[in-house]
Amino acid sequence: MTEPLNPTGVIARLATLRPHADAVVDDHGRVDRAGLQTRVRRADGWLAELGIGTGARFGLQLGNRIDTVALLLAAWSRDATPVNINRRYRACEVAGLVRSHDLAALVTEQDRLEEFDEIVGDGRGLAGHAAAGVTVVAPIRDRPVPATRVEYALLTGGTTGAPRLVAWTLRDIVLAAMYPRSHPDVSPDPDVLVRRSASGGERTLVAAPMDHAFGQWVTLAVLLGGGTAVLADRRPLDPEHLLALAERERCDAMNVSGQAFAGRLVEALDGGAPAPARLRQLITGGAPTLDATKRALWQHMPELEIVEGIGSSETGTLGRATQHASCPGSLAPRFVPTSGTMVVEDDLSAAEPGRLGRLARVGPVSLGYLDDRPDNRFAVVDGRRMAVLDDAAGLEPDGTFLLHGRLDRVINTGGEKVHPDEVETVLARHPEVTDCVVVGVPDETFGQRVVAVVKPAGPTFDEETVRRFARSRLAGYKVPGRMVVVAGIPRLDSGKVDLAAARAIADRGREEQAP
Structure with missing residues (x-):
């Protein structure tokens, strides 16, 4: 009888095969x-x-x-x-x-x-x-x-x-989120996992915090793949330290939490910090990374492969998008779905290509929440457990999918629906914008009004120029009626935007401009 798929057992078996290979490095030592x-x-x-x-x-x-x-x-x-x-x-x-x-x-x-x-x-x-x-x-x-x-x-x-x-269950979280990316497919058999990982894996610098899902999952995936996890623990984030650590430990890959981390790496590189010689892959997740940041990274590391992941605590990893410096035009990630990932209609049937639906997964998903609060994220469809998210997505003819923002963030302004992610993507393409978040604030006439909280690229910011740029690419009702300039976009430790703080900033700006 095959033993259960437990990370502890697999990693212990790998230790008997190559006991003196580096396993984990942190700021205090190595084992x-x-x-x-x-x-x-x-x-x-x-x-x-x-x-x-x-x-x-x-x-x-x-x-x-x-x-x-x-x-x-x-x-x-x-x-x-x-x-x-x-x-x-x-x-x-x-x-x-x-x-x-x-x-x-x-x-x-x-x-x-x-x-x-x-x-x-x-x-x-x-x-x-x-x-x-x-x-x-x-x-x-x-x-x-x-x-x-x-x-x-x-x-x-x-x-x-x-x-x-x-x-x-441990089995399902390994299959859904911790399985090594380098393996050709996902197998629930621990013997298969050990055999594939026996020869070793990559040296990956994990900068995303392990008190969040993304950092924890990447660390375990590296170890289950026979690789070395180099753990960066300095907080607040020290981008020069990350780059130096990746060089010292000869890292092939680095894991960061989206724009919050990737943008700081660009600042350090622009300031003269040397790029790690062996770094060939940047794995990002938890929050999007701006197009301008990706192109700036490629200026310093032309061979760098940027892998963006999408997932959730309820579903594990749902898809990955891999991009290179040669990618033309927009860098909006087109995600290759993991096994079981799909886009569904409101009735939970599979959405056809070209239709907007909700991102979902069947198969290895979570058992649910350990509380009594109501939720509608889980269902059983054709005898298989399904987790359904509030992320709007569209399936492409080639089988990839594009994200269109969270349904629970949709702004209703005068009866028109605005997806903040779409507006943020357009604003971020303007050279005067380094980072931004779009939120809805209460409005007596329209119910909600679209407001952008913006971190400018320089000491001056021409709001009207940026608004004209957006108006040439978006329907008028989607263009922010006001932009609030800040020194930095508020973010959580995970790298995701702190939406409550962003809305508070937008609200304060609204009050300051009120007659």
């Missing part, structure tokens, strides 16, 4: 594959001492570190469930998650223990490696007992509201 197994056993001891076993959940509030990887693998080996917690969350926010999701322990950094004094029990903790920011596993006071057994859990970033805990 080879055998050394990673030693760290996993130590992390397993921490969890065992606190009684965290089958069915128990614990909060994991660490960044891109070897200990993060070791604790994930140790937890899955003992049927416990780590829950990612944003490192920016403060004590009151973490306390809410502890209550909501039955967390039995908190893994954090030692210098934060005092902050969490009201949450963790009697100061008892188990220290990790002796480096800056020592890892501590601390028990929760009055430890709760989870009502539902979950193999893999992911706390969403709250893009569309309050964060929610998404439940998966």
